[in-house]
Amino acid sequence: MIAAAVLGTASTALAAGPAQATGESTLTADPLSTWQTDGIVWSLAYAKGIVYVGGRFDHIRPPGAAPGTGEVARENFAAFDAKTGQPLSCAPAFSGGTETIRAMKPSPDGSLLYIGGSFGKAGPVGRSNTAALNTADCTIDGDFKPTVSSTVRALDVTDDAVYLGGQFDTVQGQTRERVAALRPDGTLLPFKATIRGSSISNDPTPGVNALTVVPQLNKVIIGGRFTSVNGSVLTVHALAGLDATTGKVVNNFTGWIPQRSAVKALVNDGTNFYVGAEGTGGGVFDGRIAGRLSDGSQIWKDTCLGATQAVLPYKGVLYSGSHAHNCSDTPGGFTDIGNRQHFLAQSISDKTILPWFPDTNDGIGEQIGPRALTMADGILWAGGEFTTVNDAPQQGLTRFAAGPDTGAPQVPLMSGSSTSRGRVTLNWKASWDRDNGSLTYRIYRDGAYLTSLAKESRYWNRPDMSYTDTVEPGSQHRYSLEVTDGTNVSGRNGPVYVTARN
Incomplete structure (x- = not known):
């Protein structure tokens, strides 16, 4: 047999930068079987083996069930086993106000789940836009019952304080403009700040959307x-x-957020803090920022367009929910290609966009897509307004794990020709995979393995590929192609029959 030879393939470089700068591994992009809601999920929290889901919905339904099928009543609040994903009986109804839960956070020991939003009743008892749930027995805590004048949109908790952010101007009958702190028994703390004004023309009401x-x-x-x-x-x-005791400004972050943008998400991992933002109009900031907690300095800031609603760091990767549509100036990113990417994973070390591209649609409501993220025992839970995940029907909730990776890349169409004596050239366009940047293409001649080629690709950048085989002049051969992501192998295409020129 005459040996095969590679004459050349397309460049492996991607236009927007490296595919995976420091080698972080991501979760798979294959969603786990997950229950659904019939409305919007605004908040997620995890404590003691349970994932809590809050928002504005009336029912949950099984994985794969169409709307109205197999529904179980849940009024704006539901609880699920974090490992199995199965619904639990813990289901106090939250009603009154605009009937929505906007924020949830467990106490450091997980014994209490603090809940904020716009509601007047939590389970059987009256509450004013905030409440606490005893996680051991799913009862509404009797001690924490502050009166908050308007919607609570953000919560964080320490051993001895509960911090609230939102659109309120009084708490416990005292002036607290958009931010406040209370003891776990509901006693108002001296922490106080005056939050004023808004540069967002279509939402003139100032407010605190996130805090950490x-x-x-x-x-x-x-x-x-x-x-x-x-x-x-x-x-x-x-x-x-802010100083956590007095409310005095200790970091200005001047220039970090432009005038027509607002912050929608904040979280810290003990070393860094991470910001997600959205804007309106030209010259806005819609992406993510990583900052250093110790001195308040900025580590990096990406330039993606498409409002960010949630951020979550995990094992060196920053996961986010947004509707990114242009990340052309961010390493590993994409130009404005006419579609929205609703989940992203970025290297915390250098902001590179990693090859992890599960996706949703915009969904209902404001049509934003994902709204909330939480990590539970190594599984990423996502909630929001979406009604599809990876193009399949799935409303309100979805989950992603580290494995197994079950999605094989599609095999591309291949063509073959012979334009010179004893040489056959095969051509195809690179495939792509939702959670692997580099794919391997295996070529078979006459049913036997011939060779393999590896190539970097993304759904917006699928390079042309080719391989030239040297065979006996005048001989006919059949060729086929399969693609693997290292775990899953596509079905083999073809065969393509080619006769080598004499």
């Missing part, structure tokens, strides 16, 4: 729609660090 507490630094970082904190006009916009 850093107990070791006695700091609370707040984000939202505001133009001043404690009268600090022009130096603070949408993001600020």
Whole structure:
């Protein structure tokens, strides 16, 4: 047999930068079987083996069930076993107000789940936009029952304090503008800040959308729609660090968030903090920022467009929910290709967009897609407005794990020709995979393995590929192609019959 030879393939470089700068591994993009809601999920929380789901919905239904099929009543709140994903009987109804849960956070020991939103009743008892659930027996805590004048949109908890953010102006009958702190028994703490103004023309009401507490630094970082904190006009916009005892501004983050953007998500991992933002109009910031907790310095800031609603760090990767549609200036990113990517994974070390591309649709409501993320025993739970996941019907909830990886890449069409003596050239366009950047293409001649080629690809960048085989002049051969992501192998295509020129 005459040996085969590779004459050349398309460049492996992607236009927007490296595929995976520091080798972080991601979860798979294959969703686990997950129950659904019939409305919007605004918040997720995990404590003691249970995932809690809050939002605005009336029912949950089984995985794969169509709307109206197999429904179980759940009024804006549901609980699921974190490992199996099965619904639990813990189901107090949250009603009154606009009937929505916007924020949830467990106490550090997991014994209490603090819940905020717009409601007047939690289970059988009256509550004013916030409540606490005893996780051991699913009862509404009798001690924590503060009166909050309007919607609570953000929560974080330490051993001795519960921090609230939102659109309220009084708590327990005392002035607290958009942010407050209470003891676990509901006693109002001295922590106080004046949050004023908004640069978002279509939402003039100032508010705190997100906050994260850093107990070791006695700091609370707040984000939202505001133009001043404690009268600090022009130096603070949408993001600020506050002393956790007094409410005094300790970090201005001047220039981090432009005038027509607001912060929607904040979280910290004990070393860094992470910001998600959305904007309206031109010149906005819609992406993510990584900052250093110790000194409030910025580590990186991406430039993606498509409002970010949730961020979550896990094992060196920052997962996010957004509707990103242009990340052309971010390493590993994509240009405005006419579609929205609703989940992203980025290297925490250098912001590179990693090859992890599960997706949803925009869904219902404001048609944003994902709204909330939480990690539970190594499984990423996502909730929001979506009604499909990876193009299959799935409403409100989905889950992703580290494995197994079950999705094989599609095998591309291959053509073959011979334009010179004893040489056959095969051509095809690279495939792509939702959670693997580099794919291997196996070529078979006359049913026997011939060779393999590896290539980097993404759904927006599928390079042309080719392989040239050297055979006996005038001989006819059949060729086929299969693709593997290293775990899963596609079905073999072809065969393609080619006769080598004499």
